[in-house]
Amino acid sequence: MSLMEALSTRDASLLPGRRDEDWRWSDLKSVVRAVPAPSPVADKPSSPPPLPQLAADNEIVVVNGRADAMGFHAVAGLPRTLRLRIVSRADQTAHQGVLTLDIEPDAELTLIETYEGEGSGYLSDFSLAVSVGENARLERIVVIDEPADAVSISQSQVELQAGARFSQTVLASGAKLQRHETHVRHPGAGAEVRMDGLYLLGGKAHADLTTVV
Secondary structure, three states, rough: OHHHHHHHHHHHHHHOOOHHHHOOOOOOHHOOOOOOOEOOOOOOOOOOOOOOOOOOOOOEEEEEEEOOEEEEEOOOOOOOEEEEEEEOOOOOOOEEEEEEEEEEOOOOOEEEEEEEEEOOOOEEEEEEEEEEEEOOOOEEEEEEEOOOEEEOOOOOOOOOOOOOOEEEEEEEEOOOEEEEEEEOOOOOOEEEEEEEEOOOOOOOOOOOOOOOO
């Protein structure tokens, strides 16, 4: 089943469910009976970003799937910090976003990635493609804080070259259905991976941190 195809065609029968092994703990098909209409264009939020104490050299804001940049390229030299805000300003609608992140050999980047909900009942799908060059370093800090009635899916594909280092820490507060999925490939020798996750859930909140290495 294809989440992207289901949202683009608004065909709920294509949504993954518990019969799909990778989704047995996040039955999207039972939660979303009908795919909502596309989310409208929305302005950037005026509120300050989460974790304001963490200063960033650059910022990319994605609102209802629409980004103010197609991606980010980190070059070797001084360590850099990128703030990536994925914001849903939608009510009972659906949106998708895609972004690429390239880290060249020997570069160092800290990624502060936040998922922010400023609406209700929305369906959000965000995909991030990450390439980490030889001997490069990426530290990824993810905070997912969205309304209790939201359905939020985020997927990332991370590829590490020889000697690359990747660390990830995810904090999820849950929602009607919240799934953060990370796939890591390290075809190069000597790569290092550390992945941590923390749930802070209450009531019927659902959070799913899925990782494949």
